[in-house]
Amino acid sequence: MSVYPIIMTQEKFTHRENLKYPYEERGLQFGDGVYEVIRIYKGSYYLLKEHVDRLFRSAEAIKIKLLFTKEELTDLLLELLEKNNMKNDGKVYLQVSRGSAPRDHVFPVNVPANIYAYIQDLSRNLEALENGVSTITHRDIRWENCYIKSLNLLPNVLAKQEAKEQGSYEAVLHKDGFVTECSAANVYMVKDGKIYTHPVANNILNGCVRMRIETFTEDLNIPFNEEGFSVEDIALSDEMFLSSSTSEITPIIKVDNSQIGNGEPGKITRLLQEAYKKDANIAISETVHSERIS
Known part of the structure; x- marks a missing residue:
């Protein structure tokens, strides 16, 4: 680029x-x-x-x-x-x-x-958004203040590189057996119609898209639980997805050797993707409108 x-x-x-x-x-x-x-x-x-x-x-x-x-x-x-x-x-x-x-x-x-x-x-990654991506798990060795978006990204870089070398899109990080986030995204599990993701804390970055997803779930009446889930829970999940400014809301269809759900993007993930697209279009329209007024 x-x-x-x-x-x-x-x-x-x-x-x-x-x-x-x-x-x-x-x-x-x-x-x-x-x-x-x-x-x-x-x-x-x-x-x-x-x-x-x-x-x-x-x-x-x-x-x-x-x-x-x-x-x-x-x-x-x-x-x-x-x-x-x-x-x-x-x-x-x-x-x-x-x-x-x-x-x-x-x-x-x-x-x-x-x-x-x-x-x-930066074009939208339509293939990943439509078909989903595979990921690996990787031990979270970052510092304790990941809520600060600092330049100290070497652990993230190493995890992302390991994912790439294994033919995967991202690395799902975990500490003490519980999933924190990805190397460059927040991550979510869906089980029985409910979304689970790590609570906002010093050891993760509260993503801007993550904050928006929570408002989407309120509008869609989807339970959004800030509860950690374990690496073992991944194999039992119905859906998984990740979010970031560049990845938007990307379905995860495989983690290590575990297929997620039926191996296709799930219903709740699709609903959130549609909400994201609608919200982004509204934001663009409002920005253009405000600039014209000024």
Whole structure:
């Protein structure tokens, strides 16, 4: 995927070829920063407010002082779409680090945070959404504060790579026998018409799509239980699915050697997929409408 030419930085906007950060950059040397990935449909953001809110929560959790308000960042991200004439399906990668300073574990004093954001085209993975995916299980070896969307992703990377090497889409992480989430997504089990997923806690990321799914279940009158389920429960599940900004709501049809249900995406998963598509279309319409009014 090629990167669009205009990139947002603390100097607002620059061409990607002009982006030159010092080698002593805390995001590079310590993973000392946070990030967000925001979905774009037909040139409009989906769940923009939720992502901006979470970026601020993550930054606050690791004591990074942002030099802009939520409203200012939102305006910059909207301007980024305009400057790139973005009209396609895609994503924005947005990153904030503690800044550039001589390497020292202690926070630097009076050093501004570094920020940049860039756009890439990203088509919907229709094959995975329609037919479902296989996954593997993998021990969760991440730190205890996964609610912070930090740059420290090496355990996630290793788990995702292991899944790929085994011909699977994702790794279902587990700790002490209980499923937490995937390497880059939240994960859910359906049993007897009820959805089960790990409770919101410090050791998982409360996904923006996950939060939306909970509202979908309320509208559809589907029980949504924030209760952990075990690795052993997987083989007994009727359906499973995962969710993220880039994966949307993707059915899981196999975990390790266990077929899930009848090996096809289930009824509840399909209902949630339809709710997602409807919600994304509404969000796009409302965004376009509000921009026209302003």
